Amino acid sequence: MRRVLIILLILLFIFSIGNSAVPKRGGTLVFGRGGDSVKLDPINVTDGESLRVTHQIFDTLVKYKETNTEVVPNLATSWTVSRDQKVWTFRLRKGVKFHDGTPFNAEAVKFNFDRWRDEKNPYHFGGEFEYWGYMFGGFPGIVKSVDVVDEYTIKIILEKPCAPFLSNLAMTCFAIASPTAIKKYKEDFFKNPVGTGAFKFVSWTKGDRIVLEANKEYWAGTPYLDRIIFRSIPDNSARFMELEAGTIDIMDGVNPEDVERAKQNPNLQVILRPSLNVGYLAMNMDKKPFDNLKVRLAINYAIDKKALVEAFFGKGLAIVAKNPIPPSLWGYNDKIEDYPYDPQKAKQLLAEAGYPNGFKTTLWAMPVPRPYNPQPRKLAEAVQSYLKAVGIDAEIVTYDWGTYLQKTENGEHDMAFLGWTGDNGDPDNFFYVLLDKDNAVKGSAGNIAFYRSDELHEILIKAQTISDKKERAKLYEKACEIVHRDAPWVIIAHTTPPVVAKKTVHNYIPHPTGSEPLYRVWKE
């Protein structure tokens, strides 16, 4: 009798381990989100809600690692680059088929690249191909030609070296679509997407839901889930109640107060998405007194960033920033010691700079909340009071969003809040866009501090032309130091947006870029 009991216990033990550790197949995952997709043609969208869905239907040549932005093989199994960094040769995965049965091969890859880059291509329809323009410098941009070498080899020749080339190709938007489907559906391809991805498109009820089903022949293995349903539920509170009621399995866009409620709910789990953004206060170095380093340092010392982040970014939903790039990026320099909150030191620096009684200036507050700055008005008011405490009298100025962007690009501001969300997970996408002197041109400035450092420029240009990642990482660490030293910004925060899911959802790993593949996700 005792022996039977022991055996039973052992069996029970094994069974319970199996239950919690071995992924279960089947089931439907209902994903609740704030908005519907715009289009399901990945190259013709810029919004996260479209890319989140196309990420499941399509594959890219290369992809990001599960938790960071390092690039790994996907539809391309390996690649080489010529010594002059201009010729990239990709070996493609064999035996892969699009959902409509079309074979995936070098011809299909060429078809997609030609569609993207050539404005005269008969299939260059369906939108503006925005991201091709942004990442590759227009049409055709830096990609000179795309040639089929043999059925599973493709050669891409660039006009000039481009270090972030691979990182760019890993972006969800550069996904390979079925040429047959594009020819068949034409302008309506965005409603009938066909890729090689883990899930096939089933249906789309606008404003309501998108249904996908598992691609049983997926080259990386059959997905665990049978179906995914993306439901759009615009109101954050209503969406959270859907989750509490159990009618959806997972959601993002959670109100800060609901995050607290979710933490206390035994059936729910809170998962933080690693940050890929930065919110900052830029000081216009073309204007006095911000051309003076001591003034910029004084302002850095005058502001208690920790208190700001805790008060206005939601508890535990953001980290204080000390570098222009978030910690999930390689090249992040963790050795930097941030300027502490020290109003005395700030006053002293102001006195040394010749402003013992402070000065009058303007502080531009963003009119709309963005992921990197959820409460722009309150943040500006708080910063205003910190500045007041050291004698700087800053008047808050604001415009509608379009005008705000226009005027800051024009350099009309003194100090202005702004931020950036990364595209391709390459540090160049932050540093060069936001801090290089090339982008400090009035009228179209990405660098709205009008910070022009030749030392930084040299490093950034060098980092653009070499492809060895370790070496590049070192250069960006150095770039972090230079920016820290010159202090063109008060770097405020990197936000980590929360995702809340039922505890029965496993293996959901949010990616910094904002969308992730779901074929490894399973449900109890």
Added chain:
Amino acid sequence: MRKYIIRRILLVIPILLGVSFFSFILLRLIPGDPARIILGERASSSEIERLREELGLNKPIFIQYIIFLGKALRGDLGRSIMTRESVFKEVIHRFPATIELSLFAIILASFVGIMAGIIAATHPGSFIDTTIMISALGGVSMPIFWLGLMLIWIGALILGWFPPSGRIGVDIDLKVITNFFLLDSIITGNFKAFFNALHHLLLPGIALSTVPMAIIARMTRSSMLEVLTQEYILASYAKGLPKRKIIYRSALKNALIPVITVIGMEFGFLLGGAIMTETIFSWPGLGRLVYDAIMARDYPLVQGCILLSATVFVFINLIVDILYAFIDPRIRYE
């Protein structure tokens, strides 16, 4: 009679012109360059120039309006910035969901509102009258985003009787033909879908019906009170007719005339798409479309929604006015 109807129809033309002008001017009232605002943070100057061209922003404003009007008359309301699809198509596609919800809400509101109004009117000054009128006041003044969330919280989370939001359950497969889910499920004989869709209609329907319900109740009460004091009612009492018969046969018919106008008007309002209700209950109708369009700064789409809902409102009013002439003979001789 015919003269009245013709005059009423002719009156629609200047109203529609006004409506079209208002929705046209909307895009031009935004401070700054609309093309710039639409394209946002990363737009290049060539993209902005192209959009200015597409929106016709480079022409004098009067010419712009004439072009806009000419196109609108042919059903061409431009293209959505977000999807590049025809605005007309997008708007028409969303309309059935809104009609379904509005019809449900207006029927519920009329039924309950009229009943409550009659009860209040026949017991003037009583406790029940006061209760009904205070509830009606509450109904008009309750913010819908609060009421909606409360209904979801109580109805779906605490009681668990209703689905929290959406138009149909995720496990239901319904072949969509007309996009009226109730109709489609009847056509395809899918009764599971029918009851599921009806179930989903209840919470948003209740939320949407509160304001018209309250207005209808108040209108019915005051109109009923007025009718009840008239001589023919007194005569009926004198004849010894039962009270029930007097109220429901003789009084109600006349008392309902102004109520019908109110119902028509409220229905017109609802058809414009209840932005709040549809957003909270994630109901994919016109109101949701307006909300999404505003959020995405898709001005042509916002314009199209306004134009359609205003036009529908004008026509519902026209129909009510004409109906009115049939119900109440006095109107024609005006």
